[in-house]
Amino acid sequence: MNTNYNDRYKKLILESPRYLSCQPGYFTEKLNYREVYVSKENSLYDVISMFYEASAYDAEISIPVIPDGCVDLVVSFKEGEFVGISVCGTISTMYSMRVSNSDYIFGMRFTPGKFPEGFTDIEEIIDNQKDMRILSAENTFIKELAASSDFSERVKAACRYVEKISFQKKSKNFLVRCAMDYICESGGNVSINKLSQELIYSTKHIEEIFKEYTGFTPKYMGRLVRAHRAVMMLLWSGQYSKTDISMACGYSDLSHMNREIKRIMGISTGAVNNVDFYNEDIKHIHIVYNF
Numbered sequence: 001m002n003t004n005y006n007d008r009y010k011k012l013i014l015e016s017p018r019y020l021s022c023q024p025g026y027f028t029e030k031l032n033y034r035e036v037y038v039s040k041e042n043s044l045y046d047v048i049s050m051f052y053e054a055s056a057y058d059a060e061i062s063i064p065v066i067p068d069g070c071v072d073l074v075v076s077f078k079e080g081e082f083v084g085i086s087v088c089g090t091i092s093t094m095y096s097m098r099v100s101n102s103d104y105i106f107g108m109r110f111t112p113g114k115f116p117e118g119f120t121d122i123e124e125i126i127d128n129q130k131d132m133r134i135l136s137a138e139n140t141f142i143k144e145l146a147a148s149s150d151f152s153e154r155v156k157a158a159c160r161y162v163e164k165i166s167f168q169k170k171s172k173n174f175l176v177r178c179a180m181d182y183i184c185e186s187g188g189n190v191s192i193n194k195l196s197q198e199l200i201y202s203t204k205h206i207e208e209i210f211k212e213y214t215g216f217t218p219k220y221m222g223r224l225v226r227a228h229r230a231v232m233m234l235l236w237s238g239q240y241s242k243t244d245i246s247m248a249c250g251y252s253d254l255s256h257m258n259r260e261i262k263r264i265m266g267i268s269t270g271a272v273n274n275v276d277f278y279n280e281d282i283k284h285i286h287i288v289y290n291f
Helices: 004-015 017-021 136-147 151-163 170-185 192-199 203-214 218-234 242-248 254-265 275-279
Strands: 031-037 048-056 061-065 071-078 081-088 095-099 104-110 129-131 287-290
Touching (some): 017 048, 031 151, 048 151, 071 136, 081 136, 104 151, 136 151, 170 192, 170 218, 192 203, 192 218, 218 242, 218 254, 242 254
Parallel strands (some): 095 287
Antiparallel strands (some): 031 048, 061 095, 081 129
């Protein structure tokens, strides 16, 4: 794994709820990878977590992708020619992303629950990737991406595109956003009853709306957030003991964390510490995204 990952993301992962959008597998030496997080001053802050681009050094690579509750929109190119635009749904366990038909991808990662209307039904893309219909807005966006070789200009084009997208009704938007904020800020350690008290909605209503727009129940999202944070911290096992990490992430003990990471991520905590796992030994993981 790229050593710059530790330096750049230690503070982000430990202190910001935006750590949920971080994908450590992208920081491989197989990719020329760059990303930018949306600032609070940006009008899209509540909608988009980050924009990113990646160029593959080899003809075919595979990298691990861990569940983060997010939906990505990805545009792929080959030798400057448009290949496709697709929606990459949120995943329920660790999968693999393969880059073989493209040599460049540009993506935007929506914050959990911010799934644009008109893309597709959230249930259709859980653990799945789906090609998008190319309408007028998408056609303009693709042309602007192809015409620019500068990452910042492509980000601006993506912002213009997102601003034209229609999102869910404001009442539901507010409920999902607040519930997600509570889940992230607690590190996944908030009960549905606590959410009901804070949001002044019934537990049933919260669960129905939340699952409609994220694909998961609040309880499962909490488990996912907690496991994601634990995996991020395990990447610095030299600085933190596994017992300390389990306590910091809200697990009852180390064995509890080990069981949950195995259930949620499909890997052991020992595999997380294995650099070869992230760089080479992932062929056994099911491929869910293909570009």
